[in-house]
Amino acid sequence: MTKNNQIVLEMEHINKTFPGVVALDDVSIDLRKGEVLGILGENGAGKSTLIKILAGTYLKDSGSIIIEGKKVDFKNPAEAMDEGIRVIYQELNTLENLTAAENIFLGEQELRKPFPIISWKKMVEESKRILKQLNVDINPNTVMEDLSVSEKQVIEVAKAISKKAKILVMDEPTAALSEGDKDSLFEIIKTLKESGVSIIYISHRLKEIFEITDRVTVLRDGKKIQTVNTQDSDDNELVTMMVGRDISEMYPKRKVPIGEVVMKVKNLKAEEVEDVSFELRRGEILGIFGLLGSGKTHLVKALFGANPIKEGEIYLKGNKVNIKKPWQARDNNIGLVPVDRKMDGLALMLGVKENITLANIQDLGKGFLIKKSVEREKANRWVKNLGISTPSINQAVNSLSGGNQQKVVLARWLESGSKVIILNEPTRGIDVGSKVEIYKLMQDLCEKGAAVIMISSELPEILSISDRILVISRGRITGEYSTEEATEEKLMQTACIR
Amino acid sequence: MAHNQEEAGVKKEKKFYISNTVTLVIVLIAMFVFFSLTSTHFLSTYNIVSMISNLSFMGIVAAVLTMVMISGEIDFSIGGNIGLTSVVAAILVDSGIPGWLVLILCLLMGCAIGVFNGFLVTVVGVNSIIATVGTMSVWRGLAYTFSDGRSVLAVDPVIDFLGRGNIVNIPFPIILFIIVFALCYVVMNQSKWGRKIYAVGVNPMASFLSGINVKQVKFLTFVLCGLAAALGGLILTSLSMVGMPQHGQGLELTIISAILLGGTALGGGKGQILGTLTGILILSVLLNGLTMLDVYYYHIQIAQGAVLVAVVATYEVRQKRLQQ
Numbered sequence A: 001m002t003k004n005n006q007i008v009l010e011m012e013h014i015n016k017t018f019p020g021v022v023a024l025d026d027v028s029i030d031l032r033k034g035e036v037l038g039i040l041g042e043n044g045a046g047k048s049t050l051i052k053i054l055a056g057t058y059l060k061d062s063g064s065i066i067i068e069g070k071k072v073d074f075k076n077p078a079e080a081m082d083e084g085i086r087v088i089y090q091e092l093n094t095l096e097n098l099t100a101a102e103n104i105f106l107g108e109q110e111l112r113k114p115f116p117i118i119s120w121k122k123m124v125e126e127s128k129r130i131l132k133q134l135n136v137d138i139n140p141n142t143v144m145e146d147l148s149v150s151e152k153q154v155i156e157v158a159k160a161i162s163k164k165a166k167i168l169v170m171d172e173p174t175a176a177l178s179e180g181d182k183d184s185l186f187e188i189i190k191t192l193k194e195s196g197v198s199i200i201y202i203s204h205r206l207k208e209i210f211e212i213t214d215r216v217t218v219l220r221d222g223k224k225i226q227t228v229n230t231q232d233s234d235d236n237e238l239v240t241m242m243v244g245r246d247i248s249e250m251y252p253k254r255k256v257p258i259g260e261v262v263m264k265v266k267n268l269k270a271e272e273v274e275d276v277s278f279e280l281r282r283g284e285i286l287g288i289f290g291l292l293g294s295g296k297t298h299l300v301k302a303l304f305g306a307n308p309i310k311e312g313e314i315y316l317k318g319n320k321v322n323i324k325k326p327w328q329a330r331d332n333n334i335g336l337v338p339v340d341r342k343m344d345g346l347a348l349m350l351g352v353k354e355n356i357t358l359a360n361i362q363d364l365g366k367g368f369l370i371k372k373s374v375e376r377e378k379a380n381r382w383v384k385n386l387g388i389s390t391p392s393i394n395q396a397v398n399s400l401s402g403g404n405q406q407k408v409v410l411a412r413w414l415e416s417g418s419k420v421i422i423l424n425e426p427t428r429g430i431d432v433g434s435k436v437e438i439y440k441l442m443q444d445l446c447e448k449g450a451a452v453i454m455i456s457s458e459l460p461e462i463l464s465i466s467d468r469i470l471v472i473s474r475g476r477i478t479g480e481y482s483t484e485e486a487t488e489e490k491l492m493q494t495a496c497i498r
Numbered sequence B: 001m002a003h004n005q006e007e008a009g010v011k012k013e014k015k016f017y018i019s020n021t022v023t024l025v026i027v028l029i030a031m032f033v034f035f036s037l038t039s040t041h042f043l044s045t046y047n048i049v050s051m052i053s054n055l056s057f058m059g060i061v062a063a064v065l066t067m068v069m070i071s072g073e074i075d076f077s078i079g080g081n082i083g084l085t086s087v088v089a090a091i092l093v094d095s096g097i098p099g100w101l102v103l104i105l106c107l108l109m110g111c112a113i114g115v116f117n118g119f120l121v122t123v124v125g126v127n128s129i130i131a132t133v134g135t136m137s138v139w140r141g142l143a144y145t146f147s148d149g150r151s152v153l154a155v156d157p158v159i160d161f162l163g164r165g166n167i168v169n170i171p172f173p174i175i176l177f178i179i180v181f182a183l184c185y186v187v188m189n190q191s192k193w194g195r196k197i198y199a200v201g202v203n204p205m206a207s208f209l210s211g212i213n214v215k216q217v218k219f220l221t222f223v224l225c226g227l228a229a230a231l232g233g234l235i236l237t238s239l240s241m242v243g244m245p246q247h248g249q250g251l252e253l254t255i256i257s258a259i260l261l262g263g264t265a266l267g268g269g270k271g272q273i274l275g276t277l278t279g280i281l282i283l284s285v286l287l288n289g290l291t292m293l294d295v296y297y298y299h300i301q302i303a304q305g306a307v308l309v310a311v312v313a314t315y316e317v318r319q320k321r322l323q324q
Helices: A047-054 A077-082 A102-103 A120-133 A147-162 A179-192 A206-212 A233-243 A294-304 A326-331 A341-345 A352-356 A358-363 A372-387 A402-415 A434-446 A461-465 A486-495 B002-007 B020-038 B045-070 B078-094 B099-124 B128-149 B155-162 B172-190 B193-203 B204-208 B212-242 B252-259 B273-292 B297-323
Strands: A009-019 A022-030 A036-039 A061-066 A071-072 A085-088 A165-171 A198-203 A215-218 A223-229 A261-270 A273-281 A285-289 A311-316 A319-321 A336-337 A420-424 A451-456 A468-473 A474-484
Touching: A022 A061, A022 A434, A036 A047, A036 A206, A036 A233, A036 A461, A047 A085, A047 A120, A047 A165, A047 A198, A085 A147, A102 A120, A102 A147, A102 A461, A120 A147, A120 B155, A147 A165, A147 A179, A147 B252, A165 B204, A179 A198, A179 A206, A179 A372, A179 B297, A198 A206, A206 B297, A215 A233, A223 A233, A261 A294, A273 A294, A273 A311, A273 A319, A273 A451, A285 A434, A285 A461, A294 A420, A294 A451, A294 B020, A311 A486, A326 A336, A336 A402, A336 B252, A341 B204, A352 A358, A352 A372, A352 A402, A352 B193, A358 A402, A358 B193, A372 A402, A402 A420, A402 A434, A420 A434, A434 A461, A451 A461, A461 A486, A461 B020, A461 B045, A468 A486, A474 A486, B020 B273, B020 B297, B045 B078, B045 B172, B045 B193, B045 B212, B045 B273, B078 B099, B078 B128, B078 B212, B078 B252, B155 B212, B172 B193, B193 B204, B193 B212, B204 B212, B252 B273, B252 B297, B273 B297
Parallel strands: A022 A223, A036 A198, A036 A215, A085 A165, A165 A198, A285 A451, A285 A468, A336 A420, A420 A451
Antiparallel strands: A009 A022, A009 A061, A061 A071, A215 A223, A261 A273, A261 A311, A311 A319, A468 A474
16 A cells, blocks of 8 residues: 555544433544544444444534545535445345345436436446456346345445445444455455545454554544554554453453253254254353354244244253243243344333333232332332432433443343343443443342353353353354353354354 | 334423423413403303213223324224214114113124224234224225115113213213223323333334233224224214214314324324323314304314414424424
């Protein structure tokens, strides 16, 4: 890369507050032409908010954005697009029934002038040119659903650069990719860099940051910690900046005696779940690791009765159980903390108290009516025990921070007396301090005789907190490791077995 | 839905937060005072009592429909249900069946109608707007078919009492109206089932994943709504002394307007029984007051529509302001 210090983008003193949370607190970044700037931070550090402000999706509260010396003020995504800002989000946004070429030119079809008729020939030719420029071999006429996840992602990149792209933002682009696919993505990033595109690369995976970025800005709890040249830094420095504490404090692990088998799953088949068997023991934290699309969330839903079980058996303490609906799971003392807290976990408009008692409304007094004193007492107890920080138990949960919201969901299942608690990505989108508290709570539960299934795609988390790790890929268990033998590489490799 | 959730619930830490319901009550009182001052007849006991008697059958349906709407669904078939109940009641009375039995049969038919709507929405999975706009037309069509398009006289002591009887000088429909509202209020504000209705309306997925039988909760609200509409139909038949297939025509929109006016959200999860009560009262006072002032009926319609739009628009404006 030629040394080029021309600054393409400056975001200065950006502030953004959501009800109850300061998402960004005086954050400034700058981006040079043709560089890859990493933005590193834990979930909830403010990475996504920063990007959404750049993309015009969120309005900033204060601060300024300067692109090539010109101050801009985006009111919507279209205005940001006009300035050459392209964002590729973590979740792919491709239309499955259309061809690759149609997706690349979505909304911007080449027209056969002077008539408003789409020129299919020109569109396909242009797509070929762009894909060639990215050094990939994909037929533009292929229907999207026939492409692999990584190929779909390439199409997203092609779509982003089909129109004059100055700044390309990639939000956790490797979340669904295997090691090999990741390498080819990095090749594409290098090609783009050489052609003068500036790239913001968001990740919380250190290895990738060292592999691909020139500089890296670390965010923590909505604040910018520092920007460093990647080659002048190392793992330790970045981690310390990122979590603000030592790794051993980050993942506290206690020895809890592990007892008898409390849950046994035998040859389970359900939607996206091909054949899953495992045992769960009292006092154990069983980690399940899998990439996006591995079937992990479907497995959770099947275990909890939210998705129908096609074949296979579930035993609790040796007795076969028939769980067809979530209330049967609840009555069998199984609890679920879903992956999407806001969509699946909480009734956001309702208060802390209502959300804590949501799974056990029947227990709020005898007969038809709710006994308010019983409910208040229960809610207060859990707010105190779990240290949920809220002005009152009547506060609507949507104004709580992610960590406190997660504790509310957890409190619901503690109130329900769950003995098997399934947590799907328990620390997604919550600040570092709350993460540590969640880990401690999980282990408290184990000490009290419960068993925990923790689904996670966070490697450090799953490696440090689990007692045993299962790896799932394409709906099958592809590996089982004790904590001692597990490493990041082994888990990633096993997760990519098809 | 998700959008809705984010918008609401932001009410916090505001020192002078006047709830929408309180605003509505102020509007109601203002209207009341206005009509009392401008019309000589408005404030007479006779006028007030007859106004409330006339709104009571609407109010009964509105209270229960509010529960359906808080659960995130809607029932447009209430008007058709009223027409069908009215015709069936009159035909049964006409054929010599005793009044009390007619009453029970009609209420059972109302439940059956609710069961059918609930089945379509929760078991088959038809969107409730489509399902009940469809059944609305079916019930109405049946009413016309059974009555051959004619009015049928319905004179029977039990049916008469329902709409025109008095207990200690209070018209019986007003008593029914108060009882139904009180029951709905207790259900929605103090009962376990009411809590489930709110939870299901706010977030059906989170409720389901917390072990709430979402379909059962919704189903039951539909059944009650069918029952309430049948009761409304019986009162209307009693008030008019005839069963008419046209009874309740267009009433679904008036009732839904009153509920929306009262602050219930179309997406579910948000609403108050007392809000609906105020909404019904505002629409009735407006209609009655303007009629007393000899305002042309066409213009009254314009006024009713304008009030609905204006009030709901202020909710949105206030919501936006609260967010900032």
